[in-house]
Amino acid sequence: xxxxxxxxxxxxxxxxxxxxxxxxxxxxxxxxxxxxxxxxxxxxxxxxxxxxxxxxxxxxxxxxxxxxxxxxxxxxxxxxxxxxxxxxxxxxxxxxxxxxxxxxxxxxxxxxxxxxxxxxxxxxxxxxxxxxxxxxxxxxxxxxxxxxxxxxxxxxxxxxxxxxxxxxxxxxxxxxxxxxxxxxxxxxxxxxxxxxxxxxxxxxxxxxxxxxxxxxxxxxxxxxxxxxxxxxxxxxxxxxxxxxxxxxxxxxxxxxxxxxxxxxxxxxxxxxxxxxxxxxxxxxxxxxxxxxxxxxxxxxxxxxxxxxxxxxxxxxxxxxxxxxxxxxxxxxxxxxxxxxxxxxxxxxxxxxxxxxxxxxxxxxxxxxxxxxxxxxxxxxxxxxxxxxxxxxxxxxxxxxxxxxxxxxxxxxxxxxxxxxxxxxxxxxxxxxxxxxxxxxxxxxxxxxxxxxxxxxxxxxxxxxxxxxxxxxxxxxxxxxxxxxxxxxxxxxxxxxxxxxxxxxxxxxxxx
Numbered sequence: 001x002x003x004x005x006x007x008x009x010x011x012x013x014x015x016x017x018x019x020x021x022x023x024x025x026x027x028x029x030x031x032x033x034x035x036x037x038x039x040x041x042x043x044x045x046x047x048x049x050x051x052x053x054x055x056x057x058x059x060x061x062x063x064x065x066x067x068x069x070x071x072x073x074x075x076x077x078x079x080x081x082x083x084x085x086x087x088x089x090x091x092x093x094x095x096x097x098x099x100x101x102x103x104x105x106x107x108x109x110x111x112x113x114x115x116x117x118x119x120x121x122x123x124x125x126x127x128x129x130x131x132x133x134x135x136x137x138x139x140x141x142x143x144x145x146x147x148x149x150x151x152x153x154x155x156x157x158x159x160x161x162x163x164x165x166x167x168x169x170x171x172x173x174x175x176x177x178x179x180x181x182x183x184x185x186x187x188x189x190x191x192x193x194x195x196x197x198x199x200x201x202x203x204x205x206x207x208x209x210x211x212x213x214x215x216x217x218x219x220x221x222x223x224x225x226x227x228x229x230x231x232x233x234x235x236x237x238x239x240x241x242x243x244x245x246x247x248x249x250x251x252x253x254x255x256x257x258x259x260x261x262x263x264x265x266x267x268x269x270x271x272x273x274x275x276x277x278x279x280x281x282x283x284x285x286x287x288x289x290x291x292x293x294x295x296x297x298x299x300x301x302x303x304x305x306x307x308x309x310x311x312x313x314x315x316x317x318x319x320x321x322x323x324x325x326x327x328x329x330x331x332x333x334x335x336x337x338x339x340x341x342x343x344x345x346x347x348x349x350x351x352x353x354x355x356x357x358x359x360x361x362x363x364x365x366x367x368x369x370x371x372x373x374x375x376x377x378x379x380x381x382x383x384x385x386x387x388x389x390x391x392x393x394x395x396x397x398x399x400x401x402x403x404x405x406x407x408x409x410x411x412x413x414x415x416x417x418x419x420x421x422x423x424x425x426x427x428x429x430x431x432x433x434x435x436x437x438x439x440x441x442x443x444x445x446x447x448x449x450x451x452x453x454x455x456x457x458x459x460x461x462x463x464x465x466x467x468x469x470x471x472x473x474x475x476x477x478x479x480x481x482x483x484x485x486x487x488x489x490x491x492x493x494x495x496x497x498x499x500x501x502x503x504x505x506x507x508x509x510x511x
Contacts, residue, residue, distance in 0.1 A: 041077060048072050048080030055083070059343055061453060063372045116142050120332055120463070127439070127463045130353045131334055134461060138336040138346045140298075146290030146333050148460070150442065150467040152474040154271040157261065157285040158184060164259050164287075165191045171201035171317065173254040173300040177247065177444075179206050180214035180268035188267060189226075196227035203229045205303060207248040208236045214268065231307040233456075246340050249455035251285075251444050252300055257319030260288045260296040262335070262458055263442055264367075264431045271429070279396045279426020282478065284365070286442040286460055286467070288333060294318050295335040299458060331464035338445065338457040347445040348452040350461060351433060352378050358435045361388035363475045365430035369393050369406040370448040376412065383417030392475075392482055394429075395422035401504055402448075408501035411490050421482035431459075434475060440468045 052072055055065050072079030117135060120142060121128040131142045151157040165172060165188065172195060179185050196202045204223060211219070220230040233248035253261040263285030270277035288296070297317050305311055338346040355362055355378045362382060369391065371379075383389040391413070397403030410420050431451075433441040443459020445451045462468060 044077045044080060047084075048076040051080035051083050061345075061372050061449070064449065064453065116144050116332070119144065124463070126357050127332070130350070130357065130439075130461065131332065131463070133349065133353065134334050134336045134346070137344050137349075138338065140295045140334060140336045142332045142334040142461075142463075143290065143292035143295075144332055145330050146288060146292045147330070148333055148462060148465050148467045149287040149289075150470040150474070151263070151285045151287065152470070152477075153273075154265045154281065154283045154285070155273060157263065157265055157287075158272045160287060161253065161261060162187065162191065164255050164261075165195070165253075168195050168200050168255050170256045171203070171254075172256075173203050173252070173297070173304075175205040175248065175250050175252040175300055175303065176267055177207045177210040177249045177251065178214060178266035178268050179204075179211055179219075180266075182269040183274045184269050184272050185267045192228055193226050201229075202227070203231075203300075203304060205231050205233055205248065205300070205307065207233045209234065209247050210249075210266075212236055231304060233303070233307065245454045247450075247455050248303070249444050249451060250299070250303075250337070250458040252296055252458060254293060254296045254300055257297055257317055258289060258293055258322050260293040260335075261285055262288075262296070262444065262460060264429050264444060276426070278394070278398050281426060282423055282428040282430060284430040284432055284442060284474070288335070288460065290333075291322055292333045292335055292460075296458075299335070299337050303456070329464075330466050331462060331468075333465060334461040334463075336459055336461060338455075338459075340454045340456065345452055347443075347457050347459065348372075348375065350441060350459070351375070351445075351447075354433050354435045354439050354441065355379060355382055357439070358382055358387050358389075360436045361434075362390070363432075363434040363472070364389075364391045364447070365428055365432045365475070365478070366391065366447040367394055367398070367427065367429045367431070368402055368446050368448040368451075369409050370402070371409065372449070372452075375447070376409070379413060379418050380416035383413075388419070389417070390419045390421065390475075390479070392421045392423055392428055392478060394427045395424045395483065396426045398427055404497065404501040405504045407490075407493070408498075408505045410485055411487065414485065414487050414490065420485040421479060422485060423478065423481070424483050425481055428478075432471060432475075434468065434471050437468060437472065438464050440465070440471055442471075 052069055055068055055072075058065070068083055072083060117128065117131060120131055135141050149160070151160065172192065174192075192202050192204075206215070206220075216222075220232050223230040234246060251262055251265060263283070265271045265283045265285045269275055270281050271283055273281050298314055301312060301314055301317065336346060336350070352374065355375075362379075379389055379391075393406055394403065414420055431443055431445055431447075433439070440462040441459050442462075443457065445457045445459055451457055
């Protein structure tokens with residue numbers, strides 16, 4: 001009985017019930033005014049035509065346009081209305097003003113770092129061009145000789161994270177897509193509560209949609225009672241709105257302004273293999289120490305200020321006790337973030353720059369391979385030019401329909417010489433790029449449309465850092481337990497599965 005009541009009163013069930021009531025009310029209205037159906041049909045048809053013309057002339061990705069135009073033309077009565085509710089990404093004037101203020105705040109932080117970019121230009125013009133793009137369009141500068149530590153598994157990151165959190169003296173900032181009560185989160189929460197009691201400024205941001213199945217309703221109030229400040233990104237409400245498209249998919253920890261973590265690892269037990277949700281869970285992260293951490297501080301505080309509608313002095317959160325900069329050259333580190341609201345696909349462009357600059361090899365880990373024509377073309381051209389292009393994807397799916405679309409891309413890529421591998425022990429959630437032993441990216445950005453166009457994301461671009469060798473060693477070890485997918489493997493896939501994948505691929509940009 002308790003389980004039944006818990007299910008009935010679960011937030012998702014209640015929200016679903018509200019949506020059903022809204023749909024029922026709509027049907028009643030339609031039936032009540034059915035004598036006006038002809039006028040309603042004409043209005044909706046004209047609306048759909050206008051919407052399609054607007055989509056065609058928009059700056060959206062062509063694949064995203066097609067994914068919306070097809071259903072609108074198939075169902076013109078409701079297609080245009082459905083796009084206006086869920087497909088448009090246009091901001092209100094008030095929201096746009098708030099976002100512009102955040103952008104200006106971020107831009108103010110990097111002017112003094114131009115000397116690092118100038119120094120990089122003396123070493124490698126190709127690297128400089130990539131770095132300059134990030135600085136000009138993501139507004140975060142490069143840093144020299146900071147420390148970067150790569151973690152090949154969630155369990156390893158978890159142990160280091162606990163150690164660093166216990167050392168906190170001034171503040172702890174955490175921003176995650178998913179939090180879930182269990183061994184990992186509860187252990188961290190105990191440390192956070194202890195630190196808050198000691199007077200440390202502890203703040204948490206979590207995405208409401210990401211946590212809708214993992215946290216109780218209004219969990220933020222529970223955290224506030226523990227002395228932890230908390231904000232929920234984009235609270236999920238049962239009203240049709242395009243706001244549901246934009247989620248905070250970033251994973252950020254900032255400690256005292258001198259230590260930061262990011263990567264693909266959320267705070268839930270499957271990420272440390274405390275239980276086998278989809279077989280063995282392979283994920284990665286990176287820890288940064290040094291001046292580059294101030295970029296993560298700005299990332300977090302910019303989002304915090306946006307959610308709380310405040311304007312804090314960022315300078316007071318910079319560390320006054322940074323580790324002394326290494327006298328030994330250890331490359332360049334450039335944290336960056338990607339917003340879906342500025343019409344600049346920073347994450348995808350960073351990836352494309354890496355692919356286009358490769359001379360020897362490109363090693364990619366991604367849980368989803370749902371990419372646009374530009375990315376497919378870049379990967380295929382690189383492989384055709386003799387570059388060793390390898391992509392590792394999961395063997396065990398977390399979402400069957402997404403995995404079906406991922407596999408629908410295999411044939412074309414393999415025919416062009418791209419090597420595809422599936423991680424046979426289970427699910428790989430890592431999002432990493434490694435190029436020619438000199439470039440690398442670790443972050444939260446999947447190779448799918450949602451990460452590249454609709455979510456708030458973050459990552460770290462690296463040039464000639466020592467941890468790139470750790471990334472390469474981990475990639476080579478991962479390949480040892482992977483199955484290489486060949487054209488013969490693809491052609492043995494049952495026809496109905498290939499057909500399902502082909503149909504779903506048309507709507508891939510909406511997944």
